[in-house]
Amino acid sequence: MELRAFFEKYPDESTCIEEFKNKRLENGLVCKKCNHNEHSFRSIDLKFQCKKCGSRLSLRSGTVMENSNLPIRHWMICIELITLSKRKISILKIQYLLGHKRYEPIWLMVQKIRLVMRQRDEKYHLRAYSEFDSEFLEKIDNFIIQRKKTLKENAKK
Numbered sequence: 001m002e003l004r005a006f007f008e009k010y011p012d013e014s015t016c017i018e019e020f021k022n023k024r025l026e027n028g029l030v031c032k033k034c035n036h037n038e039h040s041f042r043s044i045d046l047k048f049q050c051k052k053c054g055s056r057l058s059l060r061s062g063t064v065m066e067n068s069n070l071p072i073r074h075w076m077i078c079i080e081l082i083t084l085s086k087r088k089i090s091i092l093k094i095q096y097l098l099g100h101k102r103y104e105p106i107w108l109m110v111q112k113i114r115l116v117m118r119q120r121d122e123k124y125h126l127r128a129y130s131e132f133d134s135e136f137l138e139k140i141d142n143f144i145i146q147r148k149k150t151l152k153e154n155a156k157k
């Protein structure tokens with residue numbers, strides 16, 4: 001999607017929440033407690049609720065956006081930017097385009113998106129919105145912690 005079209009379609013955080021919610025429902029949600037696959041969505045606290053047992057799941061849990069405080073819209077814009085740019089777009093540039101003050105959370109976000117979108121195939125774009133198993137997400141977190149350490153050590157030298 002062109003950026004202009006993107007901004008028209010998703011002008012604010014609530015349209016992005018709606019889109020992300022729909023993507024997750026399209027991908028299929030399975031209740032971890034009872035394996036039921038029908039959920040309703042509670043806009044009041046951004047949680048899916050199993051229609052059978054009432055168990056709740058937060059909108060971001062199980063996705064790359066888990067543990068992030070950045071708006072969903074930041075993530076979606078970033079995913080579009082990475083998808084659109086043929087060459088690697090710099091994190092500083094993404095930070096500038098998002099108008100976000102702090103570099104660190106943007107760096108984290110970009111690393112995570114790059115990791116899940118590393119493989120360029122037909123599922124390329126979709127993968128950024130998919131659910132991952134906790135083991136995979138943990139691996140990503142560990143990888144990023146490790147890289148941060150290395151960067152810090154290198155900066156000392």
Ligand SMILES: [Zn+2]
Binds near residue numbers: 032033050052053
């Ligand atoms: Zn359930």
